[in-house]
Structures are given as structure tokens and as C-alpha cells.
Amino acid sequence: MTGPTKKSRGVRRPSRTSAQGFTLIETSLATLIVGIGVLAMVDAQSSFIVSNQWSSHAASATFLANEIRELTRNLPKHDPVTGIAMVDDGSGNMIVNGWGVNAGEVVVGDFDDIDDFDGITFSYIGTAGLDDFDLPGPINSFGEVIPEIDLVGNELGDTDENGFSGQAMQGWFQTVVVEKVDPFNTSVVHEDSYSELPNGSFPGREIDEYPLRVSVEVYYQGVNDIEATLVTTVTWIVP
Numbered sequence: 001m002t003g004p005t006k007k008s009r010g011v012r013r014p015s016r017t018s019a020q021g022f023t024l025i026e027t028s029l030a031t032l033i034v035g036i037g038v039l040a041m042v043d044a045q046s047s048f049i050v051s052n053q054w055s056s057h058a059a060s061a062t063f064l065a066n067e068i069r070e071l072t073r074n075l076p077k078h079d080p081v082t083g084i085a086m087v088d089d090g091s092g093n094m095i096v097n098g099w100g101v102n103a104g105e106v107v108v109g110d111f112d113d114i115d116d117f118d119g120i121t122f123s124y125i126g127t128a129g130l131d132d133f134d135l136p137g138p139i140n141s142f143g144e145v146i147p148e149i150d151l152v153g154n155e156l157g158d159t160d161e162n163g164f165s166g167q168a169m170q171g172w173f174q175t176v177v178v179e180k181v182d183p184f185n186t187s188v189v190h191e192d193s194y195s196e197l198p199n200g201s202f203p204g205r206e207i208d209e210y211p212l213r214v215s216v217e218v219y220y221q222g223v224n225d226i227e228a229t230l231v232t233t234v235t236w237i238v239p
Contacts, residue, residue, distance in 0.1 A: 057231050061218035064174055065234035068122075068216045070141035072114050077212050077238055079113050084208050086193060096192045096207070101130055108135060108143040114212055114238060118178035124168040136164060138172045138218075145169075173219040173228055181213045186237050189213070212238040 078084045084098035099115050106129060111117060120130070122137025136145050145164035147157030157166025182188035183205075190210060198204035215235040219228035 057220055060172070061220065061231035062234065064138050064146075064172060064218050065216040065232060067139065067141045067146075068117070068174055068176060069214070069234065069236060071108075071139070071143060072117065072214065075111070076113050078115055078208050084115070084192075086195075086207065094193075099192045106130060108139060114214060115178050117176040117214075119176070121173055121175045123173040124170050136168060138169055138174045171221050171223075171228075173217075173221070175217045175219070177215045177217065179213045179215075180210045181237070183211055186211060186213055214238060 079098050079102060082098045082102065084096060086094045087097040089095045100118050101111070101116050101120075105111060105116060108122070119133050121134045122139045123134060124137065126134040126136040128136065138146050140146050144159040145157065146169045147155040147164075148167040148170050149155055155166075157164060157168060159165075180190045180192060180194060182190060193207065194210070195207040196202075196205040213235060214237075215233055217233045218231050220231050221228035
């Protein structure tokens with residue numbers, strides 16, 4: 001007689017647990033996602049800085065344009081002594097006399113009418129004399145050069161009885177354009193010499209009886225800029 005049989009026990013094998021890490025693909029994707037996020041943040045910050053700088057420049061440009069407007073507010077359209085007229089240049093050619101700067105007008109303080117400003121640029125690189133139609137600037141409503149201001153608020157220039165000395169407001173240009181326009185449509189520009197003869201009930205219009213359109217174009221040139229960029233233009237009509 002046989003005895004009771006023993007149940008065979010299965011052999012237990014230790015379970016294999018693998019300590020899995022990140023794969024190369026997962027690491028690459030994580031790096032890519034983080035990189036894109038950082039790049040987006042840098043781009044957003046850069047856009048904010050550029051936008052903020054442009055807003056600041058736009059405000060400065062509008063201020064500079066309105067300083068010219070204020071300077072010319074009480075000036076007559078044309079020279080109060082000579083006016084403007086068509087004259088013979090000595091060769092049988094008729095030319096406009098009196099438009100623009102006149103003899104003896106060499107600094108902005110000499111300008112006594114609005115058409116004196118036509119074609120003049122006031123800038124931080126402007127030089128004395130009107131041979132090249134530029135003067136030191138930019139200028140304020142008193143005709144004084146606006147000084148540069150350092151980071152702590154100190155003015156780096158000053159105007160006295162001898163003129164301006166020091167460093168002018170860097171990078172800025174004020175260019176003035178004065179045009180004769182039609183009294184009924186100020187978008188129509190006439191030549192400086194334009195006039196109208198009498199016709200029927202129309203008594204005619206003399207050369208100096210037209211409105212003027214004054215435009216101040218304000219440019220800015222940064223330290224690393226190749227050329228100046230137009231920031232704003234302010235225009236008004238002098239009846």
C-alpha cells in the first residue's frame with residue numbers, strides 16, 4: 001500500500017522588475033517643448049520692448065512737431081516788409097522773390113514769417129548756416145536747441161546769449177515743408193509763383209493770398225540705424 005503522495009510545489013522564480021528611464025525620443029521631445037516655450041517668452045518680451053520703444057518715440061515725435069507749430073503760431077505767412085512777388089531776375093525770367101529765407105536770415109531767431117521755414121531741417125547733427133538748409137536742433141517753441149538728458153535726468157546742454165553748447169537731443173530731426181494750397185481744396189498744392197487773374201465777377205487772387213499748408217516731419221535715427229526713420233508728420237493749415 002502506498003502512502004499519501006506529496007503535492008509538488010512549483011518553483012518560484014523572482015520577478016524581474018525593470019527600472020525604466022526616459023528614452024532618447026522622450027528626452028528630445030521634452031527638450032524641444034521647453035525650448036519652444038523659452039523662445040516664445042523671449043520673442044514676446046522682445047516684441048513688448050519694441051512696441052514700448054515705438055510708443056515712446058511716437059510721443060516724442062509728436063511733441064517735437066508741435067513745438068515747431070507753437071513757434072510759428074504768431075508769425076505772418078510771408079515777410080511783413082517785402083512780402084512775395086514776381087520779379088525779373090535780370091535775364092528776362094520772372095522768379096518768386098521773398099519765398100523762403102531772405103538775406104540776413106541765418107539763425108532760427110531771424111525767421112520772421114512762416115515761409116522762411118520751408119525746407120529747413122533742425123537736427124542733432126545740424127550745423128550753423130543755411131547753405132545746406134539744416135540748423136542745430138531739434139528745437140523747442142522758443143527756437144532753442146533741446147538738450148540731451150542723461151539717465152539720472154541731468155541736461156547735457158544749455159542755451160545762453162552765445163547760443164547752444166553741449167549735447168543736443170540725440171537722433172532726432174525736424175523737417176519743415178511749407179506749401180501753397182488751393183483755398184477751396186487744401187489737398188491741391190500750387191507752385192510758389194501761382195496766382196489767378198480776374199475773370200468776370202472773380203476779382204483774381206494775388207500770389208500772396210493763398211493758404212499755406214505746413215507739415216513737420218519728425219525722423220529718428222538710432223545708434224545702429226543706417227538711416228533715419230520717419231516717426232510722425234503733423235500738418236496744419238494757415239488761412
